[in-house]
Amino acid sequence: MAPTETIPMLNLQAQYLRLKPEIDAAIQEVLYAANYIQGPAVKSFAKALADYQNIQYVIPCANGTDALQLAIMALDMPKGSEIITPGFSYIAVAEVCKLLGYQPVYLDVDAKTFNIDIQQLQDALTAKTKAIIPVHLFGQSAHMEPILNFAQQHGLYVIEDNAQSIGAEYTFSDGRKVKTGCMGHISTTSFFPSKNLGAYGDAGAVMTNDAQLAERLQQIANHGQVQKYQHQIVGVNSRMDTLQAAILSVKLKYLDAFIAERQAVAHAYDQAFQAIQGVQIPFVPSFTTHVYHQYTLVLKHPVEAIRAALLAEGVASMVYYPKPINDHLPYKSQEQLPVAQALCQSVLSLPIGTDMTDAQIQTIINTFKNSLTHT
């Protein structure tokens, strides 16, 4: 019989049970009001999230991939423009660029932070470059100050993909601290259930401090309408369900507490693994905090054998990501990404989330350590 995971990557049921009275009440309210699309909870969630982020405009939408689509559509760049983005990431940025007729240009990543390698921006620049989409991967910010400076120097847009790092904080060289998602012209995020702030279905959001862009984003997300049946630009249907907004409004109040729980798990792992040869624990540079959407190790040991050993003891693990983006058929390109290639062979993410017990954490630590001795 195949082994089953007794410790999953994330225990969403335990989190729901903890918040059940509040979540159930919020859901009931929406069901009774029967205002399922564009109900008042959507506006109030947008306002609460804008306050949390300290940003002017939040436009809720259907998911994080749509959020990227809305952001790119709103900037209305010439078709065929090049968009610089990391090659070690989730597929969504590449997918949306291609879909909208833009050319993603993949950059390699930093071997320690896994985020876009800022040293390579200059080499990637061409006359067609119009935007950079850094991804704040696994829970920590890309190095935004040099990215923003480079973008300003060359007249490029910056869209932050903040799907994995909501709540993280970036520190500029003058000491100014800003939440991820508030630095570029536009930022996007996902509330996919497993995200640090997760809905109970698909949901996402776009954010900006630019009033004109905000208006355009709002219109595009709702069929390009200025008002009902007045369509001024080509849009899409990408609205956040009222139910998801009501659920997210409850969960947003706990986001910082959720992050603290994740950080405590990461701290326990760090303590346990930092001295082990051939195991690189997550590196957190001084310019960012880490909200540990993933806890990702880099191993000199054979990853699949370790995964099998963990699974045999019921412990889940994942490889984010097994291939660089430009190794997937629709996104094949000529960029060489040696760091991304090496990471894809050596990264391993362990379970992390809220509501983990000390016993579970200890089991994961012990099982992981044991698995190294058997490989």
Ligand SMILES: Cc1ncc(COP(=O)(O)O)c(C=O)c1O
């Ligand atoms: C970095 C990144 N960008 C975009 C997305 C897309 O979000 P969604 O799944 O909500 O479409 C994800 C989600 O998984 C992601 O991790």
